[in-house]
Amino acid sequence: MGGQAKNKKKNKPKRKDNRQNRDGGFVDLSPQERMKVRMHEKAKKKTAEKYSVQQLLEKTQEYMDSFDFEMAGLFCQRALDVDSNNLQALDMLGHICSELGDMQKAKSVFLRAIDLSPDVGHSKYMYLGQIHTGQEAVDYYTRGIQVLLSVLEKQETEAQAGAAGTTDENDEVPSRKDVSVAYCSLAEIYLTDLCMEEGAADKCREFIEKALQYHHDNPEALQLMASYLFSTERNQEGKEYLLKSVGMWLPAQKQSAASSTTEEETQNEIPLYESRITTAKLLIESEEYEMAVDVLEGLLEEDDEVVQVWYLSGWVCYLQWDKAKKHQEREGRGASEEDKEEWKALQDAARSYLTNAKKQWCSERVWQGHLSPLVSVSVPGPGSRSASPELRSAETASA
Numbered sequence: 001m002g003g004q005a006k007n008k009k010k011n012k013p014k015r016k017d018n019r020q021n022r023d024g025g026f027v028d029l030s031p032q033e034r035m036k037v038r039m040h041e042k043a044k045k046k047t048a049e050k051y052s053v054q055q056l057l058e059k060t061q062e063y064m065d066s067f068d069f070e071m072a073g074l075f076c077q078r079a080l081d082v083d084s085n086n087l088q089a090l091d092m093l094g095h096i097c098s099e100l101g102d103m104q105k106a107k108s109v110f111l112r113a114i115d116l117s118p119d120v121g122h123s124k125y126m127y128l129g130q131i132h133t134g135q136e137a138v139d140y141y142t143r144g145i146q147v148l149l150s151v152l153e154k155q156e157t158e159a160q161a162g163a164a165g166t167t168d169e170n171d172e173v174p175s176r177k178d179v180s181v182a183y184c185s186l187a188e189i190y191l192t193d194l195c196m197e198e199g200a201a202d203k204c205r206e207f208i209e210k211a212l213q214y215h216h217d218n219p220e221a222l223q224l225m226a227s228y229l230f231s232t233e234r235n236q237e238g239k240e241y242l243l244k245s246v247g248m249w250l251p252a253q254k255q256s257a258a259s260s261t262t263e264e265e266t267q268n269e270i271p272l273y274e275s276r277i278t279t280a281k282l283l284i285e286s287e288e289y290e291m292a293v294d295v296l297e298g299l300l301e302e303d304d305e306v307v308q309v310w311y312l313s314g315w316v317c318y319l320q321w322d323k324a325k326k327h328q329e330r331e332g333r334g335a336s337e338e339d340k341e342e343w344k345a346l347q348d349a350a351r352s353y354l355t356n357a358k359k360q361w362c363s364e365r366v367w368q369g370h371l372s373p374l375v376s377v378s379v380p381g382p383g384s385r386s387a388s389p390e391l392r393s394a395e396t397a398s399a
Contacts, residue, residue, distance in 0.1 A: 314353030
């Protein structure tokens with residue numbers, strides 16, 4: 001009997017295990033931590049009773065559309081508190097974290113979405129490709145393209161069979177343009193991060209051609225082809241692709257600048273800000289100065305606090321002045337009053353733009369020392385040396 005009683009005492013810890021389950025698994029937490037967990041659970045229950053997940057995500061989207069990503073994050077987190085495996089909420093939260101600069105959290109959110117649904121939804125792979133560099137980025141983009149192509153193939157099969165689609169309203173509905181954009185992302189890696197890898201040039205061209213295959217009028221793909229051709233010293237062919245690319249969206253940018261209200265469809269035609277900075281550089285390299293000015297003016301209208309845009313604006317004004325002056329010298333004639341007025345306007349504009357660039361860079365000593373002499377030589381007086389070497393040095397540094 002005594003032995004049996006001792007055995008029963010040894011079994012008593014099982015009651016502790018049951019109590020641990022009833023307590024939600026936090027018997028080892030401090031009283032303050034327990035209180036915090038209980039309050040969180042009550043808040044989750046209250047939220048679930050008051051709002052549906054879809055309502056919370058609609059509110060999240062509202063704040064995202066107004067660029068209030070902090071509030072969007074709060075509502076999105078509430079939705080995940082109710083349904084922690086909601087793929088739409090995870091995708092939105094990952095996007096929000098990216099916008100807020102919390103790349104580590106964004107990465108963990110997208111990786112969880114991949115664990116839950118690796119074969120549905122391409123955008124999580126695209127975001128992870130943006131977060132990573134080199135071969136890791138290539139791997140994520142490649143997987144995203146596989147998901148995209150799988151969905152497109154299914155859509156085409158259903159269309160040929162005349163069957164109605166089974167896509168849920170919250171599912172991503174990809175297009176051939178999405179595939180084109182994804183291939184552009186791959187090509188860009190082989191123009192930058194992996195440019196020294198064996199066969200990088202061939203892979204770059206292959207991905208650009210695939211991008212154009214899926215969307216032959218994609219301005220980004222056309223511009224990437226121009227960059228590739230310039231890098232292989234096929235300048236004339238590259239210029240043709242560049243002009244075609246710019247022609248796809250520059251009229252829309254001018255229309256946007258002239259109108260106080262811009263339609264969303266028109267705005268979507270215009271490439272991202274950083275992409276248009278690259279456009280301006282390529283146009284300057286191609287000596288398409290007037291078109292470069294149009295692009296740069298649009299960029300300044302949109303955001304006048306980007307140093308590189310101010311610098312490029314001054315640089316292109318100088319180049320226009322230099323080209324006009326050399327043209328007059330080749331003709332062997334004296335400068336007319338009209339010529340002098342045009343030159344002075346270009347010189348003044350160059351000085352103004354470069355001065356603004358210097359102000360933007362005032363916190364960086366390297367640029368203070370660089371732009372101070374540059375501003376003074378950007379407008380050479382009679383008999384002074386050309387500023388070209390200094391400006392070319394600045395162009396290299398800004399790149």
